[in-house]
Amino acid sequence: MAEKKDPRTGSRSPTCSRAQRRGRALIVLHIRPPKIMGALERSMVQHPINLLSLAASVRAAGHQPVVWDFEVEPFSETIVRARAAALQPGLVGVTGMTANIKVGAKILGWIKDAVPGVFAVVGGPHGSALPEETLREFPEFDAVVVGEGELTWTELAGRLTRGESLAGTFGLAWRDRDRVVVEPRRELIRDLDVLPLPARDLIDLNLYKGASSPGLDATLHRSTEIFSSRGCPQDCIFCAAKVTFGRAIRFRSAAHVLAEVDECMTKFGYRHFTMEDDTFTYRPTRLEELCRGLRERGVSWDCDTRVNIVTREMLQMMKDSGCRKVAFGVESGSPRILKEIRKDIDVEQIKRAFAAAHEVGLITTAFFIIGGHPSETAEDLEASVRLMREIDPDLMAAAIAVPFPGTELEQIMSEKGLIASRQWEKYTHIHSVPCWRTENFGPEELVSLQNRIFRRFFFRPHFVLKTFKKALSWHGARYYGRSLWQIIRYLFIEGRN
Template sequence: MKVVLLSPPQNDKMFPSLGIAYIGAVLKKSGHDILIIDGAGISLKEMIASIKDYHPDIAGITMNTTNRFDVLELAKQIKSNLKIPIILGGPHPTLLPDQLLKNYKYIDFIVRNEGEYSTLELVNSLEKKKTFSNIKGISYRDNNKVIHNPPAEPILDLDKLPFPDWSFFNLKKYSKQVEYPEKYKKYPVGSVISSRGCPFRCTFCSSSQFWGHKNRLRSPENIIGEIKMLYGLGIRFIVFNDDNFSSNTKRAIQICKLMIKEGLSEKMGWQCRAEVNVMNEELIKWMKKANCNMIEFGIEDCTQEGLKWFKKSHTQQQVDKAFDLCRKYKIKTKSYFIVGGDHETKENIKRKKKYIENLNPDITTASILLAYPGTEVYDLGKNQKLFDESVWLDNCVGEKFHSRAPIYTGPHLSYSELISASADINYWWGRKKGQYGIKDNIKIAVDMLKQGDINKLFRMSLAVIKQKLSFK
């Protein structure tokens, strides 16, 4: 069968979609005719023209909460032009399948959670005109009734999956982020996920709702095989997009040792996300030897009250130790903080700035607390009647929203105060570290205008102007 897999048109994507690259590889291995159209840097009109030229039998589209309306417009136009079955996959449809199937009749199927094998079974059934009732992990309509089949079992042996198929992607399109070492910026950047699943239950995160709570690990040998493939594609910098690359320190060290043994550490740089509570000197020493350039840490808050509210399991002592070790071995650090929550106050935000100054990360990002579907924060907001499930049918534009999701304010700060605080911290620390000059600010403004997000540009500009008045 001819299957087209799509990521929607978007100008500011950091990485190509691993999801459709994996699914494309599985479908191709099973003998299906595959076309992947990557939406980075192309228009909706161009994408529709390419789809029509291919004449597919089925279309599959990856969707998240932020891009949901771009995906819905793409799906609507495909159905209007081609009248073929349309499958959605990704975090947003996984968490809200009922709403999507009831409200958008041009969506035919939703593949929930991991998509590789459920999508293959569905495509095979469509090809052979068989029933869908025995395919685990899918949702669909039957005589206007929405059916949710039982969930599929998580893929326990991730090594059995083929490597993602990057043959349809122009990897040079993707933005070179400010933290990438200068010598690698002329090369494409590769994305690898070495594990799936997260045992933690942070209030703001839905990752475990998608991947499950069990941490499933690929073998070091399998990961090195994929990195070698990426090197052959011209990639010289790797970003591990696991929730926690260091969840198993023994495996992480073995990956580093294999990078060195295979000569990859001399040719390529890399960065990853990790939890501070598992970092130790031996691990960081091997990461440095393997040419790790940066580690990203989710710190989120600087008070015990805030850490408890976010359900973070680390201590401030563990944070200090991890950052001290990174400095000792000259690995850059990126810290993530969240502005918002029931504990958040103006005084706490001032403490957060002081804490960041003492911690001295190379890069920091302070994000506004957003109530994404599948998170505990979302349930709290619904219980407080701040919003209900119909919010996802709205375009989510205005003071109460950010990145097409509702803001969770908490009892002490307003929407505008949270937006201002986030902009203040990001701009203050970026300027302090020399990351936001005039050219950078112009680029940010131009990118927002290209996306048609004039409202966001105005709000962010106003927040920066107000920062000295609100949070001195």
């Protein structure tokens, strides 16, 4: 890696000698590292839409993007080194969730050994929350893209290609020899319609075998994901999304979203779409436009949203336009905990939303959290179990709350001395024994509570009978039989790190 001195600041920032030497477009490599996955996750790996959006942006700027997805592609040190040596990228970025930040650093270390002079970057929520700490902890990273990535990533590629200093690149943290420079955060993109559509042509779509949303049979739903907005206006203490996208919600226009639907249908043959927005129904007028367009195209879809921004009429409109499933973040059945985590919903709203979704015939998913506030008690958790049974969702997920860097939950638990260590690989919702505790439960107790809640929900007679009725067709028997086996493997066979 060469260095160039900035005449204005005196700082020495790295330049991409490979790009300058070639005098042509930069090969920009985007990587999703592997993560801990049980049988359930392996059956429904989603497309890396975040990387595909970054790749589309640098391609529009004239560079040559490449995407490696090690959640579906063969992975080993030998494979990474050989592929990197053959590709010879000038810039490489890895998406860094907290749980896989260590393996992301290993991957970039291998690539830097194989390709001297390559510039290595990490993006995502972990580095966005801890930019300086991440660079000091992991010498494999040359820089961190902080927050929303497209504009910063494209500017970085251009600066490296032209041999310019990195000083003044908003949204970037980078090394200036022994010191770390954290530039001001870049302003969020106000008009998301200016972004090119995700570059799905850069991945082998045949590697993604399952439906991307639980409860939908992969053999019947060839599906992909769409982000039609960014940000969430809520302020839940456990959520790390605002670290990257802030609390201001920004919408793509209905026309822009439907253009992506059209491309996915005509170029890639997709007929089902998982809308990955945190609050898909937040703007009713836009929702009406989208429902009208989706109905005209004859596709199916599903979404996530909040219980306090849906009505029965809205859910009926969604059902009529092809919506198959809706997922709600419930988090807790305890009014006290809902208030403590600042969920800004109440139990009656939860009950009404699920009742309405059942009435119109939508598949429902309820997301619950164990330890969403460190003061949660056994009585609070029992209230959650009672609510699960009353709202009777078709699917339920109970995650152990993770004190992700940058969240208020992490701040509260740190101040109370509840986090024993920062073993980043343990920062998962369902596959690890936590390296933290709550005020009332130790790490092993949290795991035991999680498993017990799963068993009490999925193995109760009512749920078994309801699921058996759905399995009375050939497709139903295959799907629900496979799903049952995956649940059994998770609860009784697969271990935890």
